[in-house]
Amino acid sequence: MSTATPPPVRRLPLTGTDAQVIEPAEQPTVVMPAGGAVPGAPSFVSAPRRKIGSSPLAVDRMHVEQLSIAYGSKLAVKEVSLPIRQGEVLALIGPSGCGKTTLLRSLNRLTELTKTASMKGRILLDGEDIATLEPTALRRRVTMVFQQPNPFPMSVFDNVAYVLREQASRRPRKAALQGAVRSALERAGLYDEVAGDLAHPALRLSGGQQQRLCIARALAADPEVLLLDEPCSALDPASTQRIEELIVALREQVAVVIVTHNLQQAYRIADRVGFMYLGELVEFGPAEQVFGSPREARTKEYVSGGFG
Amino acid sequence: MGGEAADEAVWGAGVSTVAPPPPTAPPPAPAPARRSARDSSASWRWTDRLGLAFAWFLGLTFLAVTAAIVIYMMVQGIRYVRPELFVTHPAAGVTERESGGFLDPLLGTVIVALMAMAIAFPLGLSIGVWLSEFGRPSWLARVTESTIEMLAGSPSIVFALFGTLIFEQGALAFLSRTNDGVVYGRSFFAAAAMLSLIALPLIVANVREGLQAIPGHVREASYAVGKTRIATTRRVLLPAARPSVVTGAMLGVGRIIGDTAIIVILLGATLRFTEAGDVPLLGTLKGTGSTLTTFVYANAPTGEINQPEKAFAAGFVLLSMVLALNFAVDVAARRGRRWS
Amino acid sequence: MALASRTHRASRGLLPDQRAELMLGALVCAVLLFVLLLVVFVFKEAWPSFDHNGFGWFGPGGNPDQQVQEIYTSANLLRRPVYTFHAWPIIWGTLLTTLGAVTLSFVSALFVSVFVVEFAPEAIKRILEPVVRLLASVPSVIFGLLGVLILVPFIGNHVITDGNRRSVAYIVSLSGYSLLAGVLILSLMIAPLMIAVFSDGLRAVPRGWLEGSLGLGINRWRTFWKIGVRTARPALVAGTVLATARALGETVMLAMVTGGVSFAPNPADGLIFFVEPTRPLAATILQTAEELTSEPMRHTIFAMAAVLLFSAAMLSLAGWAAKQPMKRYGVRA
Numbered sequence: 001m002s003t004a005t006p007p008p009v010r011r012l013p014l015t016g017t018d019a020q021v022i023e024p025a026e027q028p029t030v031v032m033p034a035g036g037a038v039p040g041a042p043s044f045v046s047a048p049r050r051k052i053g054s055s056p057l058a059v060d061r062m063h064v065e066q067l068s069i070a071y072g073s074k075l076a077v078k079e080v081s082l083p084i085r086q087g088e089v090l091a092l093i094g095p096s097g098c099g100k101t102t103l104l105r106s107l108n109r110l111t112e113l114t115k116t117a118s119m120k121g122r123i124l125l126d127g128e129d130i131a132t133l134e135p136t137a138l139r140r141r142v143t144m145v146f147q148q149p150n151p152f153p154m155s156v157f158d159n160v161a162y163v164l165r166e167q168a169s170r171r172p173r174k175a176a177l178q179g180a181v182r183s184a185l186e187r188a189g190l191y192d193e194v195a196g197d198l199a200h201p202a203l204r205l206s207g208g209q210q211q212r213l214c215i216a217r218a219l220a221a222d223p224e225v226l227l228l229d230e231p232c233s234a235l236d237p238a239s240t241q242r243i244e245e246l247i248v249a250l251r252e253q254v255a256v257v258i259v260t261h262n263l264q265q266a267y268r269i270a271d272r273v274g275f276m277y278l279g280e281l282v283e284f285g286p287a288e289q290v291f292g293s294p295r296e297a298r299t300k301e302y303v304s305g306g307f308g
Numbered sequence: 309m310g311g312e313a314a315d316e317a318v319w320g321a322g323v324s325t326v327a328p329p330p331p332t333a334p335p336p337a338p339a340p341a342r343r344s345a346r347d348s349s350a351s352w353r354w355t356d357r358l359g360l361a362f363a364w365f366l367g368l369t370f371l372a373v374t375a376a377i378v379i380y381m382m383v384q385g386i387r388y389v390r391p392e393l394f395v396t397h398p399a400a401g402v403t404e405r406e407s408g409g410f411l412d413p414l415l416g417t418v419i420v421a422l423m424a425m426a427i428a429f430p431l432g433l434s435i436g437v438w439l440s441e442f443g444r445p446s447w448l449a450r451v452t453e454s455t456i457e458m459l460a461g462s463p464s465i466v467f468a469l470f471g472t473l474i475f476e477q478g479a480l481a482f483l484s485r486t487n488d489g490v491v492y493g494r495s496f497f498a499a500a501a502m503l504s505l506i507a508l509p510l511i512v513a514n515v516r517e518g519l520q521a522i523p524g525h526v527r528e529a530s531y532a533v534g535k536t537r538i539a540t541t542r543r544v545l546l547p548a549a550r551p552s553v554v555t556g557a558m559l560g561v562g563r564i565i566g567d568t569a570i571i572v573i574l575l576g577a578t579l580r581f582t583e584a585g586d587v588p589l590l591g592t593l594k595g596t597g598s599t600l601t602t603f604v605y606a607n608a609p610t611g612e613i614n615q616p617e618k619a620f621a622a623g624f625v626l627l628s629m630v631l632a633l634n635f636a637v638d639v640a641a642r643r644g645r646r647w648s
Numbered sequence: 649m650a651l652a653s654r655t656h657r658a659s660r661g662l663l664p665d666q667r668a669e670l671m672l673g674a675l676v677c678a679v680l681l682f683v684l685l686l687v688v689f690v691f692k693e694a695w696p697s698f699d700h701n702g703f704g705w706f707g708p709g710g711n712p713d714q715q716v717q718e719i720y721t722s723a724n725l726l727r728r729p730v731y732t733f734h735a736w737p738i739i740w741g742t743l744l745t746t747l748g749a750v751t752l753s754f755v756s757a758l759f760v761s762v763f764v765v766e767f768a769p770e771a772i773k774r775i776l777e778p779v780v781r782l783l784a785s786v787p788s789v790i791f792g793l794l795g796v797l798i799l800v801p802f803i804g805n806h807v808i809t810d811g812n813r814r815s816v817a818y819i820v821s822l823s824g825y826s827l828l829a830g831v832l833i834l835s836l837m838i839a840p841l842m843i844a845v846f847s848d849g850l851r852a853v854p855r856g857w858l859e860g861s862l863g864l865g866i867n868r869w870r871t872f873w874k875i876g877v878r879t880a881r882p883a884l885v886a887g888t889v890l891a892t893a894r895a896l897g898e899t900v901m902l903a904m905v906t907g908g909v910s911f912a913p914n915p916a917d918g919l920i921f922f923v924e925p926t927r928p929l930a931a932t933i934l935q936t937a938e939e940l941t942s943e944p945m946r947h948t949i950f951a952m953a954a955v956l957l958f959s960a961a962m963l964s965l966a967g968w969a970a971k972q973p974m975k976r977y978g979v980r981a
Contacts, residue, residue: 108863110859110862110863113859113862135865136865136866136867137865138865139862139863139864139865140864140865141865143863143864143865144863146856146859146860146863148856150854150856150857150859150860152857152860152861152875153857153878153879154878162861162864162866162874163864163865163866166866166870166874167865169353214860217864218864221864221865356867356869356870359759359869359873360767360869362759363759363760363762363763363767364763364767366756366759366760366763367759367760367763367764367768367772367776370756370760370776370779370780370839371772371775371776371779373836374779374782374783375779377783377786377794378782380794380798381790381794431675431679434672434675434676435672435675435676435679437672438669438672438673438675438676442668442669442672442673444669448673448676448677451680452676452679452680454964455679455680455683457964458683458960458961458964459683460893461889461890461893461894461897461960461963461964462893462897462956462957462960463896463897463898463899463930463956463957463960464897464899465897465899465930465933465934465953465956466686466690466897466953466956466957467686468937469690469933469937469940469949469950469953470686470689470690472940473689473693508679536663536664536665536668537665537668538664538665538667538668538669539664562785565787566785566786566787566788566789567787568787568788568789568899568900569899569900569930569934572900572934572937573934573937601787601789601900604789604790604793605789605792605900605904608789608792608793608796608797608904609796609797610792610796610903610904610908616797619793620793623789623790623793626787626789626790627786627787627790630785630786630787631782633785634778634781634782634785637781638778638781
């Protein structure tokens with residue numbers, strides 16, 4: 001990344017009594033929740049959750065303040081406020097059409113691509129209102145991985161190096177990019193599988209590999225916040241598991257927001273959960289609380305499978 | 309969890325719960341999108357901005373040049389077009405007054421278009437249907453596709469030359485005039501036959517596109533009630549593909565009336581119809597003549613007659629015909645969006 | 649009873665589908681046969697000219713216009729027919745006009761189609777598309793007329809100076825009828841074709857790829873250029889091949905504006921090179937077509953036609969070959 005001149009990326013140091021140095025090779029451990037089964041909670045609450053080390057202290061990166069978004073006259077998101085922190089995975093759950101994807105896309109201003117969209121309220125990134133930032137600069141700090149894997153019709157190497165090449169003021173030489181590409185692929189857990197042939201066409205990879213490539217591509221931009229829009233919905237369980245482990249491993253370095261309609265997945269990997277229904281943020285809190293003992297009746301109904 | 313306490317400290321106690329809205333309150337109307345830092349080109353690198361400026365420049369120039377061409381032709385045409393030109397035969401004359409009108413070329417264009425389409429349309433329809441609905445054996449289909457593509461890319465003057473070869477043969481003497489035992493080989497028949505070749509690829513392409521746009525379940529429904537493939541095609545598919553078929557036909561006509569090379573070589577380039585034989589219609593078709601395109605070619609400064617005013621008038625008529633066809637194609641294409 | 653009548657019918661003849669297939673197939677074969685005859689006979693008529701000249705047919709050597717005269721008159725006099733023909737100036741003129749127009753048109757068409765598909769405001773988009781289609785359907789004789797009446801005098805009076813004329817006075821006379829006029833108008837004629845094909849290709853780019861690039865923080869121009877244009881490369885190839893074939897075959901307009909003399913524009917003349925007259929292959933055929941009655945001339949003309957036909961076929965092949973490597977990276981051709 002030495003030849004790139006993007007704005008400096010801020011990696012906020014995480015201090016605290018529970019902080020541990022995270023080794024990339026550390027295997028995720030599985031922790032059974034304390035206290036056994038909780039009465040009245042969905043059955044999977046007693047299922048294993050993925051964790052790496054102990055939970056570190058999370059630091060605020062983004063704040064959503066009273067955000068409302070409308071497409072034309074139809075209100076998609078109604079006065080939502082929530083914090084997004086580095087060091088934790090935030091999962092947005094809710095039935096179809098509840099506004100969770102709209103909310104996610106507003107975090108990096110992709111909603112602006114729709115002409116009929118209008119918004120009210122603020123979103124802050126490290127204290128700055130994102131509406132005052134240049135959208136392309138914002139999207140390099142807050143990148144997104146989409147539901148359908150969409151690798152570009154190029155080789156694996158070119159896909160990952162894409163952002164690096166376009167960001168730099170002078171086109172960097174291939175040798176200079178090797179290190180950055182390799183590290184992005186390693187962080188995405190794909191390097192071992194493609195190391196043999198980085199010129200392999202990206203579209204010939206399997207679905208799970210393609211999605212991990214998209215994650216690597218997003219990571220190559222060295223973002224501060226990673227947005228994931230139902231990244232595993234098109235993948236098989238084995239690929240899903242790998243990506244979930246990846247997400248949990250990444251949360252130290254980037255703030256992760258994931259939209260998912262898979263409640264078990266949200267329970268497995270999220271630290272905080274926001275339940276949205278018809279555009280409102282009905283409940284927001286730690287995962288054990290939202291799933292185990294939700295405060296709202298609607299939340300309880302949803303997580304126990306009453307509707308969806 | 310320490311995080312939740314932090315939540316409440318920052319946001320107040322109500323952050324994890326949202327009071328249910330009163331059932332009758334209308335949703336709050338959001339303010340329109342603020343004019344914040346949009347992805348305007350002001351932030352791009354200068355090469356990107358230059359590229360965008362260049363694209364704008366070229367787009368607008370293109371628009372301007374086309375407008376200029378059409379307007380200029382229209383203006384000049386209106387200056388020189390007079391109603392009597394449409395009904396007067398062209399004459400060999402020195403001044404504009406004496407040289408008559410363009411009745412013969414006008415009729416020539418119409419005749420040649422009708423004759424060529426009479427050959428090209430059935431042929432093109434058949435080939436298009438065969439390629440789309442039958443197409444066995446597959447090597448034959450591939451060869452056919454390549455051949456049609458080759459026809460599309462070949463210069464029309466090559467067809468014209470081949471036409472001279474065929475129509476000068478004794479076997480085809482009945483299609484043109486014979487002078488002293490030598491078959492002349494130039495006639496409306498000859499020109500129309502070769503003109504059909506340039507319209508053929510357009511018709512085939514459009515018929516295929518129209519047929520292939522029809523979803524498979526329509527065909528399956530028809531086969532399921534026992535209809536044969538050919539009956540399905542004739543009764544169900546072709547009517548459904550009519551807009552595309554009509555588009556193809558009109559594009560073909562457009563190409564035919566715009567061609568000059570074949571006419572110059574195969575129609576004999578006589579200003580007026582010169583019949584061959586005494587049979588009324590057949591004599592004309594066996595004889596020579598001209599069309600609007602050769603009329604313009606001859607009246608241009610580089611042509612033999614060199615009367616630019618006549619050239620403008622005829623050009624105006626020709627351009628109007630082409631514009632009308634274009635407009636009709638647009639209308640047909642818009643009606644054809646049934647499956648999308 | 650029913651069974652008997654069914655078998656009776658089956659033995660009577662073919663099913664309607666089989667009949668239809670045979671008839672249509674026969675029609676198709678007839679057309680294919682016709683085209684085959686066309687190719688065979690054109691080359692057959694062309695053979696004597698190639699035979700007499702060998703590869704020198706394509707090379708330089710004398711003035712083709714004079715040679716044409718010789719060939720034509722040699723059939724009338726009681727002497728052996730003359731076939732000597734060195735078409736280099738004509739071929740050079742063809743190459744110059746075709747490649748010049750295709751290059752100019754490619755650059756313009758690429759930017760205009762990017763503009764039309766992505767960056768133009770709605771109002772301009774709605775006007776520009778019918779305009780492109782309109783321009784594509786204008787007959788070439790009208791382009792020729794306008795060229796002769798507007799562009800040629802302009803070049804003759806304002807671009808060419810007397811000094812220019814004097815400097816080449818012994819070799820060729822400079823009027824406005826020139827290579828420049830031909831190239832400019834030809835590129836105007838083939839640009840709409842390219843724009844139509846390029847635009848179709850650009851519109852077919854999956855939006856997911858473009859969105860993915862935007863989501864990574866790349867601006868709209870670069871996104872469209874790097875991902876959109878790159879993905880549409882098969883369409884770029886197809887459009888270019890189509891336009892080149894059209895340019896090669898353009899007869900009437902070039903006959904009217906390029907000067908009607910078989911002169912090979914000389915790059916050593918500097919800028920004057922652009923305003924020297926020439927006459928491409930198809931235009932030459934058109935303007936010598938009256939001389940088809942003379943047998944050696946007929947062979948010579950057919951030889952020129954054979955060259956055109958061969959080039960058109962080679963172009964199609966080149967277009968097909970160029971698309972093959974692109975399929976590897978998933979760019980759908």
